[in-house]
Amino acid sequence: MSRVDPCAGSPGAATATATGNCSFPFINSVVCADNLGFMSKLPSEGCALIYADPPFNSKQVLGPTKTSPHRFSDHHGTGVAGYLGFLRPRLAEMRRLLAEHGTLCVHLDWRSVHAVKLMLDDLFRAENFLNEIIWSYRSGGRPSRWFPRKHDTLLLYAKHRGQHRFNRLRGGVYRTQDLKYTADGQPYKSTRNGRIAFHPDGPAIGDVWEIPILSTVSRERTGYPTQKPEALLERLILASSDAGDLVADFFCGSGTTLAVAQRLGRAWVGCDENPGAVRIASKRLGLIGADGPGNSQDGKLRSRIGMAPGGKKKKTR
């Protein structure tokens, strides 16, 4: 297995425009391992943004489906206590890996967001809490005994609130009544106290994000059962990191975070314990060709998929 050296330049399909802190190991690599052991090997304070989309502990086995052979088992600890026992040491490691200006985003749903919020308040201290983002979407399924559950929750914590990166994002339309526009397109409203000018790029994006889930025919679809839309990650990465920063995802699944980070000129590092996920992420990033490791376009970039040179999977636990 060859070592990727992004500091020496990375030509070919997987060219990453950013290499972040080049002394950080495994930069622009996807690693197949249990993330707890993997993170423990990484140096502190390198990451500007860590996105964590852990299993929700739904007790379901997702996939394979008619259209995709990929399988993902969501059993992580018994009850809420068992699940928190699984997450806590991992989130603590993520805090250690964050730069002083870093932000952690943990993606959850109704099953455990309440319990994990309390745990994060404890790990990060409540004063470092930044946002509870509601990712609102439409999908099938209309229960008759309660309201349809059509949102996930993203909890954002700064390592040190005040020092953290935050780029305000704008978009969408103003809901202000009687909005007018100057000849050069500047929105404004006339009031009895005079004109109020509005920002031409639209209102500041708030904490409720309406972003469609991936459709079954989306071009983005990799077939991985829990894949998230790139638009969600794009917003997060643009807001919480700058070009050249290091973005990490240690539950990377199909590699959505890594692909968006690469497109936006961030350096990245990914990890997943499922070899199938790592294979998909590696293909998505151009680290391996369609036939597997060693077939990337430039023949140099490889994913670290935990395979010994003979093709035998290394023990990761």
Ligand SMILES: C[S@@+](CC[C@H](N)C(=O)[O-])C[C@H]1O[C@@H](n2cnc3c(N)ncnc32)[C@H](O)[C@@H]1O
């Ligand atoms: C919800 S999925 C992530 C999906 C991803 N955000 C995407 O867009 O494809 C969670 C992932 O965490 C991985 N995972 C679960 N436990 C893990 C562990 N201890 N170490 C590394 N990966 C783990 C699973 O294999 C799964 O791919």
